[in-house]
Amino acid sequence: MNALRQSSPLAVTGKYLALAFYVAFALFPLYWLAKIAVTPDKLIFSEGTALIPSRFTFENFQTVLLQTDFLAYFRNSLIVSIGTAAITTVIAAAAGYAFSRFDFRGKRLIIALMLITQMFPLLMIIAPIYKIVATLGLLNSLTSLIIVYTAFNIPFATFLMQSFFDGIPKDLEDAGMIDGCTRFEALRKIVLPLTLPGLGATLGFIFTAAWSELLFALMLINSNDAMTFPVGLLTFVSKFSVDWGQMMAAGVLALVPSCLFFIFIQRYLVQGLTTGAVKG
Amino acid sequence: MAGIELNNIAKSYGSVEVLRDINLTIEDGEFIVLVGPSGCGKSTLLRMIAGLEPITGGEFHVDGRRMNEVPPRDRDMAMVFQSYALYPHMDVSRNMGFSLEIRKAQKEERSRKVGDAARTLGLTSLTERLPRALSGGQRQRVAMGRAIVRDPSAFLFDEPLSNLDAALRVEMRLEIARLHQRLNATMIYVTHDQVEALTLADRIVVLNAGDIQQVGTPLDLYERPSNKFVAQFIGSPTMNILGVDQTDHGVKLKDGTILDVGSRGEQKRAHELGVRPEHLDVVPEEAAHMKGVAELVEHLGSDTNIHASVPGVGPVLVRQHGHFPLKTGDAVNIAVDLEKAHLFGPDGARLAA
Numbered sequence: 001m002n003a004l005r006q007s008s009p010l011a012v013t014g015k016y017l018a019l020a021f022y023v024a025f026a027l028f029p030l031y032w033l034a035k036i037a038v039t040p041d042k043l044i045f046s047e048g049t050a051l052i053p054s055r056f057t058f059e060n061f062q063t064v065l066l067q068t069d070f071l072a073y074f075r076n077s078l079i080v081s082i083g084t085a086a087i088t089t090v091i092a093a094a095a096g097y098a099f100s101r102f103d104f105r106g107k108r109l110i111i112a113l114m115l116i117t118q119m120f121p122l123l124m125i126i127a128p129i130y131k132i133v134a135t136l137g138l139l140n141s142l143t144s145l146i147i148v149y150t151a152f153n154i155p156f157a158t159f160l161m162q163s164f165f166d167g168i169p170k171d172l173e174d175a176g177m178i179d180g181c182t183r184f185e186a187l188r189k190i191v192l193p194l195t196l197p198g199l200g201a202t203l204g205f206i207f208t209a210a211w212s213e214l215l216f217a218l219m220l221i222n223s224n225d226a227m228t229f230p231v232g233l234l235t236f237v238s239k240f241s242v243d244w245g246q247m248m249a250a251g252v253l254a255l256v257p258s259c260l261f262f263i264f265i266q267r268y269l270v271q272g273l274t275t276g277a278v279k280g
Numbered sequence: 281m282a283g284i285e286l287n288n289i290a291k292s293y294g295s296v297e298v299l300r301d302i303n304l305t306i307e308d309g310e311f312i313v314l315v316g317p318s319g320c321g322k323s324t325l326l327r328m329i330a331g332l333e334p335i336t337g338g339e340f341h342v343d344g345r346r347m348n349e350v351p352p353r354d355r356d357m358a359m360v361f362q363s364y365a366l367y368p369h370m371d372v373s374r375n376m377g378f379s380l381e382i383r384k385a386q387k388e389e390r391s392r393k394v395g396d397a398a399r400t401l402g403l404t405s406l407t408e409r410l411p412r413a414l415s416g417g418q419r420q421r422v423a424m425g426r427a428i429v430r431d432p433s434a435f436l437f438d439e440p441l442s443n444l445d446a447a448l449r450v451e452m453r454l455e456i457a458r459l460h461q462r463l464n465a466t467m468i469y470v471t472h473d474q475v476e477a478l479t480l481a482d483r484i485v486v487l488n489a490g491d492i493q494q495v496g497t498p499l500d501l502y503e504r505p506s507n508k509f510v511a512q513f514i515g516s517p518t519m520n521i522l523g524v525d526q527t528d529h530g531v532k533l534k535d536g537t538i539l540d541v542g543s544r545g546e547q548k549r550a551h552e553l554g555v556r557p558e559h560l561d562v563v564p565e566e567a568a569h570m571k572g573v574a575e576l577v578e579h580l581g582s583d584t585n586i587h588a589s590v591p592g593v594g595p596v597l598v599r600q601h602g603h604f605p606l607k608t609g610d611a612v613n614i615a616v617d618l619e620k621a622h623l624f625g626p627d628g629a630r631l632a633a
Contacts, residue, residue, distance in 0.1 A: 171365035175366075176367075177351070178331075178355075182351070185382070
């Protein structure tokens with residue numbers, strides 16, 4: 001606050017202008033998405049790049065919700081994303097805790113292997129993945145997506161969780177164990193409550209990653225019943241035309257869960273929960 | 281209730297030996313201070329007693345019961361950490377009562393014990409605060425409160441005062457001393473601060489590089505240090521160590537002055553002379569053993585520290601009581617209190633008087 005007060009009004013104005021420009025720049029595509037979604041089909045091309053359409057309509061939303069398979073896609077995406085986020089976070093939390101707190105044989109090797117998996121472009125392994133999933137008879141199932149997404153997200157999530165655990169002083173668990181906890185009790189009663197922000201962040205990241213994934217979903221899912229939302233969006237593109245209005249309306253609806261999710265976990269993302277534990 | 285016994289305790293990480301052959305018996309109700317420079321293994325030893333570090337060699341007994349493999353929660357010891365280690369998501373009273381909560385004590389018992397401890401430590405008005413809303417000194421008190429509530433068989437302190445400012449440190453030191461008098465419990469206290477060690481301890485254990493150098497009362501260590509390390513570690517300012525040669529009439533300083541230190545056991549091997557700054561005196565020229573120049577004079581009010589340079593001998597620190605009118609650059613004539621000087625052999629061991 002002091003720094004702000006001391007700097008000249010000009011600098012402050014400049015700072016806020018720069019921020020405002022950045023926010024406008026980042027949010028403009030979202031605005032355009034929403035704008036087209038509420039523009040009547042007839043006006044999309046005739047009004048061109050007008051910032052505000054002359055008439056509004058919610059017809060697109062109605063059509064998407066009632067006359068397409070959108071709700072099915074939506075449900076499928078929700079199952080896949082929540083499943084992936086939950087499984088990944090549980091495994092990553094356990095692995096991250098082990099990396100953070102214990103020394104065991106092969107620790108460096110496992111970390112190296114996990115890093116190596118992140119080095120390959122997805123395109124390279126998509127064929128073998130397809131083959132494996134096909135052999136398992138899991139093509140066209142949501143399970144296959146959950147398994148594949150979980151496998152791909154675990155390394156990143158593990159390192160994320162490890163850094164959160166690293167941020168919790170070891171003394172706290174020691175104090176807990178001296179106070180009468182077993183190691184597991186100390187983990188549950190002391191470390192876990194302090195890791196909630198970390199768990200929230202990890203859940204959020206993995207959820208959004210799974211929610212918007214297209215490549216594997218496109219490869220492994222063909223039947224309409226098991227399509228996830230990004231694949232489903234493509235059905236709005238037909239041979240002869242693109243249903244822009246409906247596609248954008250679907251896109252707006254697809255943003256809803258991500259937004260809800262982040263609003264929900266936002267309070268756990270507040271930094272500084274461990275303040276006061278140890279001398280800072 | 282707790283007599284603690286360490287027999288040949290050793291600790292190594294792989295091939296790195298950090299402690300070896302630690303033998304120590306701690307009486308019930310005794311206040312033991314483990315002191316030594318950084319990395320001497322004192323905190324590791326404390327953590328081994330607490331059960332937080334596995335013991336890799338030797339036997340650890342409490343009241344005759346072998347404790348090597350007993351988990352920390354069953355050792356009935358409370359520990360105050362250097363970092364305080366308060367649970368950040370619990371308020372002060374829950375922090376203090378957490379051990380009782382874990383042991384499923386009755387609610388009334390819990391609040392009574394927490395209330396008692398809070399009153400003792402002057403925390404009553406803060407019981408509903410979270411640790412992050414407390415000052416350093418208050419956090420320190422809560423950490424102590426958490427230990428008191430336990431009513432443990434032994435208290436372990438791991439450099440509890442080193443994160444506090446100087447004034448608060450003195451205050452908390454007194455509080456810990458008072459606590460020991462009141463509870464009369466066994467306390468093991470780790471510090472690198474020799475003032476804390478000298479003021480608090482019934483007995484001090486001086487550690488260096490994984491070995492016990494000496495165990496004794498504060499006065500023992502001050503008056504009869506077993507070697508040069510202890511002699512220099514205990515006492516402030518640090519003892520002067522002057523190189524000497526053995527002669528038939530006493531020891532000879534490097535500038536040729538002979539000091540008659542009387543006959544001592546194995547005087548033949550005398551290699552260095554140790555004399556504390558307070559056992560040197562500024563005297564008239566004819567009574568002096570050493571003649572030097574004051575390079576720096578520190579006036580502390582209660583004392584005056586004179587950093588003198590003696591040609592042929594080296595730097596010598598003299599401490600005079602009260603204000604001593606001397607300026608930088610003045611000549612100083614120094615006499616040695618030979619009764620209180622120590623002789624050290626080439627291996628650093630003190631030669632008995």
